[in-house]
């Protein structure tokens with residue numbers, strides 16, 4: 001079951017679902033979603049000196065990105081073909097019996113701005129800001145202004161609460177992230193590895 005505006009408000013008031021700060025609930029709470037605003041930090045991949053990003057490399061992906069902080073009154077210009085990481089201004093806490101989906105807003109989609117290139121799921125138990133995978137599929141640069149409503153979160157109730165919510169497990173490498181977080185895929189190995197053995 002997907003939560004409606006009334007359900008979302010009820011869960012926010014109960015305090016187990018958190019969207020913080022929610023400065024303008026009337027504007028941000030939509031019929032079945034919550035609009036989230038763009039934060040001011042961005043991570044961009046350096047285009048030089050990267051031989052290849054290898055998930056099994058010892059190098060952290062953080063070594064390959066540069067951070068930009070957009071000052072008050074400034075915009076971040078997303079050029080055609082660019083891919084950058086941004087962040088929601090809001091921090092969320094998803095209770096164990098809900099899963100949240102990060103969706104783009106139609107108004108930005110119509111400008112060819114995609115908010116999550118692939119991953120758009122916030123696990124039950126997840127806490128933190130949400131890293132946005134921003135790309136511009138169009139042919140015109142688009143100005144992104146910190147504070148603009150950039151994405152929306154929908155919430156689906158699980159049949160039963162997760163037994164091992166995000167954060168209780170040995171993975172959970174993005175729990176409590178603050179600002180855009182580059183991929184930590186390299187730490188997959190220490191959590192059991194994703195490689196097949198010969199004969200698998």
Ligand SMILES: Nc1ccn([C@H]2C[C@H](O)[C@@H](COP(=O)(O)OP(=O)(O)OP(=O)(O)O)O2)c(=O)n1
Nearest residue numbers: 116119120121122123126130131171172173174
């Ligand atoms: N666009 C997104 C999608 C997800 N998340 C956050 C919320 C998720 O609960 C958490 C982990 O997402 P995934 O499970 O998709 O990521 P991984 O499987 O790579 O990480 P892990 O091994 O930690 O589960 O990251 C985010 O910040 N931005």
